Amino acid sequence: MENTDVHRKCTILQSEALQEYILETSAYPREHEQLKEIREVTIQKYGFRSTMLVPADEGQFLSMLLKIINPKKTLELGVFTGYSLLATALALPDDGKGGGEHGMELFDFAFVDADKPNYIHYHERLMKLVKIGGVIAYDNTLWHGSVAVDEEEAPEIFRDGRRAIMDLNTYLASDLRIEMSQISIGDGITLCRRIR
Numbered sequence: 765m766e767n768t769d770v771h772r773k774c775t776i777l778q779s780e781a782l783q784e785y786i787l788e789t790s791a792y793p794r795e796h797e798q799l800k801e802i803r804e805v806t807i808q809k810y811g812f813r814s815t816m817l818v819p820a821d822e823g824q825f826l827s828m829l830l831k832i833i834n835p836k837k838t839l840e841l842g843v844f845t846g847y848s849l850l851a852t853a854l855a856l857p858d859d860g861k862g863g864g865e866h867g868m869e870l871f872d873f874a875f876v877d878a879d880k881p882n883y884i885h886y887h888e889r890l891m892k893l894v895k896i897g898g899v900i901a902y903d904n905t906l907w908h909g910s911v912a913v914d915e916e917e918a919p920e921i922f923r924d925g926r927r928a929i930m931d932l933n934t935y936l937a938s939d940l941r942i943e944m945s946q947i948s949i950g951d952g953i954t955l956c957r958r959i960r
């Protein structure tokens with residue numbers, strides 16, 4: 765398998781050819797040079813583990829979303845080699861700030877792509893750290909499609925994450941403090957907008 769093929773094969777779409785079409789036609793030609801470099805170096809260094817990076821089409825979606833939100837302050841949980849963090853940084857306005865603590869000012873946007881069993885804890889923390897009207901995006905909320913099959917049908921390596929993500933999805937759907945939307949891109953992102 766070619767290095768870049770690992771990314772094409774990790775798709776929740778039923779057709780790998782369709783994922784390839786999306787990446788080749790819309791995402792790779794528009795991918796920022798430095799993002800491309802991070803992706804290539806991560807593939808070389810980490811092989812299959814590089815599939816932890818958000819795919820290029822999801823990076824493009826995050827970038828578009830951020831430009832629409834125009835956040836002043838963003839937070840990311842789960843950085844790895846920094847692909848999604850750089851995609852965020854490149855989309856921030858000139859006076860935007862990403863990353864660490866900046867006093868008591870609340871965040872406008874948070875991207876969560878870390879340890880799945882802790883997502884519900886992170887959600888509770890983020891409901892205090894993200895301002896009303898702010899957006900939290902949870903990555904991997906379709907967990908390789910395993911959320912839609914019985915546990916015994918899911919590959920064993922996905923099972924712990926599958927349970928954690930299914931619990932999160934149910935939790936978010938019943939949380940009246942947010943509006944939410946499940947987006948079927950990458951491995952699934954759930955967008956939550958804090959309303960109270």
Ligand SMILES: C[S@@+](CC[C@H](N)C(=O)[O-])C[C@H]1O[C@@H](n2cnc3c(N)ncnc32)[C@H](O)[C@@H]1O
Nearest residue numbers: 816817818842843844845846847848877878879
């Ligand atoms: C899926 S990768 C993130 C990929 C990244 N968002 C990207 O697209 O470039 C998950 C990362 O979360 C980190 N991680 C896992 N548990 C964590 C924790 N409790 N706190 C902070 N980072 C954590 C892992 O070490 C790994 O670097």
